[in-house]
Amino acid sequence: MVLTGNRIWTLAILLTICFVSTGCVRRRMTIRSNPPGAMVYVDDQQIGQTPVSTGFTYYGTRTITLVRDGYETTTVKHTFEAPWYQVPPLDFVSENLTPREIRDERVLDFTLVPQQMVSSEQLWRNAEQLRQNAQQGFVAPLPDTGRGNVVIGPPLIPGPPPTINGHLPPTGDSGRRGRWR
Numbered sequence: 164m165v166l167t168g169n170r171i172w173t174l175a176i177l178l179t180i181c182f183v184s185t186g187c188v189r190r191r192m193t194i195r196s197n198p199p200g201a202m203v204y205v206d207d208q209q210i211g212q213t214p215v216s217t218g219f220t221y222y223g224t225r226t227i228t229l230v231r232d233g234y235e236t237t238t239v240k241h242t243f244e245a246p247w248y249q250v251p252p253l254d255f256v257s258e259n260l261t262p263r264e265i266r267d268e269r270v271l272d273f274t275l276v277p278q279q280m281v282s283s284e285q286l287w288r289n290a291e292q293l294r295q296n297a298q299q300g301f302v303a304p305l306p307d308t309g310r311g312n313v314v315i316g317p318p319l320i321p322g323p324p325p326t327i328n329g330h331l332p333p334t335g336d337s338g339r340r341g342r343w344r
Contacts, residue, residue: 189266190219190267190269191216191217191268192217192218192268192269193269193270194210194216194227195213195270195271196229196272196275197274197275199213200212200213202230202231203215203227204230205217205219205227206226207226222244223242223243224240225240226239229273234276235275235277235278237273237275237276246267
């Protein structure tokens with residue numbers, strides 16, 4: 164088979180189109196809640212209010228938290244499994260050589276639970292029980308932080324009070340005007 168000038172140009176254009184129009188995989192998660200309007204955090208980063216969509220790069224386990232006034236905070240660890248075309252070595256073909264865009268859309272639905280209101284009498288009973296336990300030497304267990312019950316906070320070492328440029332900050336409205344207001 165002899166290639167003429169027109170066939171060479173046609174072949175060159177087709178090869179150029181194949182290499183220029185390489186595909187990619189667009190990954191997107193959509194989070195919805197009932198009722199809508201909950202603030203969504205994915206891996207401790209604020210995404211927005213439901214319904215909300217965001218792109219993601221890697222498959223794996225994500226921590227998803229939904230917060231809304233009047234409802235219990237919902238925290239879930241969700242695992243995004245890779246589809247068959249993202250398993251090596253097929254992922255190279257789907258990411259680089261497929262002549263079209265592949266969309267991987269994931270939708271997560273959550274139903275929020277209304278927050279249980281505690282009566283002031285029950286709150287006082289719980290507080291008195293905690294106080295009695297503390298006086299007897301019992302210590303309330305730490306909440307589960309997901310980090311092996313390690314609570315990260317400021318050191319509990321007594322020391323001088325904090326200062327700003329060598330001056331103590333004001334402790335209320337002392338009538339002073341200027342830099343502390």
